[in-house]
Amino acid sequence: MTPAAAGRKRPAAAALVSALLWLLAGCGLGDPAPPAPLPPAKPGALHIAVPAYVDPTDAPYWESVIDAAPQLRDVIVNPSNGPGAAVSDEHVRLIGALRDAGVRVLGYVMTGWGGRNPDEVTRDIDRWRDWYGVDDIFLDEAASAPGEIGTYAGYTAGIHRTGGIAVLNPGIIPDRGYFEFADAIVTFEDPFAGYFSSEQPPEWLQTQSRTEVWHIISGAPEGRLGDVLDRARQQGAGKIFVTDDEEPNPYDSLPTYWSAKQDSVDG
Numbered sequence: 001m002t003p004a005a006a007g008r009k010r011p012a013a014a015a016l017v018s019a020l021l022w023l024l025a026g027c028g029l030g031d032p033a034p035p036a037p038l039p040p041a042k043p044g045a046l047h048i049a050v051p052a053y054v055d056p057t058d059a060p061y062w063e064s065v066i067d068a069a070p071q072l073r074d075v076i077v078n079p080s081n082g083p084g085a086a087v088s089d090e091h092v093r094l095i096g097a098l099r100d101a102g103v104r105v106l107g108y109v110m111t112g113w114g115g116r117n118p119d120e121v122t123r124d125i126d127r128w129r130d131w132y133g134v135d136d137i138f139l140d141e142a143a144s145a146p147g148e149i150g151t152y153a154g155y156t157a158g159i160h161r162t163g164g165i166a167v168l169n170p171g172i173i174p175d176r177g178y179f180e181f182a183d184a185i186v187t188f189e190d191p192f193a194g195y196f197s198s199e200q201p202p203e204w205l206q207t208q209s210r211t212e213v214w215h216i217i218s219g220a221p222e223g224r225l226g227d228v229l230d231r232a233r234q235q236g237a238g239k240i241f242v243t244d245d246e247e248p249n250p251y252d253s254l255p256t257y258w259s260a261k262q263d264s265v266d267g
Contacts, residue, residue, distance in 0.1 A: 045266040046232060049074035049214060049239040051138075053108075053251040056090040064254055066101045071262045074167075074239060076138045078108035083127040095132055106138040106167060113170075114143030114151055121155060135164030142185075144174035156181045167214065173201060184212035184239065191247065192220040195228060201235050212238040218250035219243075222257040229264050240265070 048068060052075045054061050065075060075098055079088050095105050107128030111121055121139075128134040137159050142152060156166040168174070168182045171189035178185060187205075188198055195217050205213070215237045220228050221244060232240050243255035255261060 044233075046229065046237060047071060047073040047239055048261065048265055049076070049241055050254075051076045051078070051216065051241060051251040053078045053249070054253070056088070056094040061254065062094065062097070064258060066097065066103070068258070068262050069101045069103055071265050072103060074104045074106060076106045076108050077132075077134075081110050082108055082124040083131060087131040092132060095134065104136060105134055106136045106165075107132065107134040108138050108140060110140050111142055111152075111155075113141050114145075114148035116141075118151060118154070122158065125155065125159060129162055129164075135159065135162045136167075137164055138167045138169065140169045142168040142170040142174070142178075144170040144172055144178070146175045146177060149175065149177040152178060153181050156183075169214075169216075171216075173199060173205070176202075176204065179205070179209045179211045182211050184214055186214040186216055187235075187237075189216040191218050192224065192228070195220075196231065206236045214239040215242075216240075217242040219246040220255075222255075222260065225257060225260060225264060 048071050050065060050072060052061075052065060056062070056079075065072065077091060077095060077098075079091050098105050107125075109121060109124045109128070110116065125137055128137060137155075139152065139155060152166075152168060156168075159166045165183035166181075167184040167186070168178060169186040169189060170178075171186060173187045174185065187201065188195065190198070195215075201213070213236055215232050215235070217228055217240070220242050225242065228242050229240070242261065243250055243253075244257065245251070245253050245255060
């Protein structure tokens with residue numbers, strides 16, 4: 001990271017990273033006063049969101065993640081395709097460390113493109129709140145067709161009742177009805193090869209919708225990072241995750257150009 005970029009980081013970053021190492025080791029830190037929240041995002045700003053499907057005890061990975069605030073705004077945490085069958089103490093400590101850094105934590109919930117049993121989806125949403133104190137939810141494998149709008153509106157209403165936000169991930173631009181209630185929608189999730197040939201967003205999405213747009217791009221070479229970020233901005237994206245890691249699991253590491261990526265988005 002360049003000196004100028006380092007200057008944009010919060011003064012407490014080094015202390016927070018040290019605290020993370022203690023937390024992941026299972027050591028208590030008492031009840032220190034929380035740091036000041038990150039500054040609100042400016043209209044039209046592009047920030048980083050990370051699908052962080054990584055072992056909670058991988059200290060180097062999480063140190064790099066926390067170090068990226070305030071360019072990093074959101075982290076999706078996923079113990080086991082959701083909150084898991086039992087509470088994870090390691091994830092409890094990790095979530096606390098992320099929040100201390102001012103990062104918003106979203107709990108991962110799989111929805112099977114609308115085909116998963118709604119009772120199971122609701123159970124996972126409740127477990128995130130009851131076990132981890134997480135109200136903000138990332139609904140993965142979200143449907144995109146009009147016939148499932150009512151299902152996802154119901155999930156979102158429940159999330160909103162407890163003060164959370166709902167991020168839907170169909171990976172494409174879904175029916176317009178989903179934008180009536182979702183707080184954010186991932187309108188692209190695919191390898192880099194398809195990013196520049198993907199459909200252009202309809203005019204109403206950029207001019208009339210208040211739903212935040214997210215893009216997730218894997219397999220992107222560092223030499224095209226600037227092009228990817230330019231296209232994301234042109235399409236009105238507010239959050240992005242772009243990596244050179246590839247399928248079948250592009251979310252098990254950070255991109256090799258993580259520092260360059262931080263320099264290229266808004267703080």
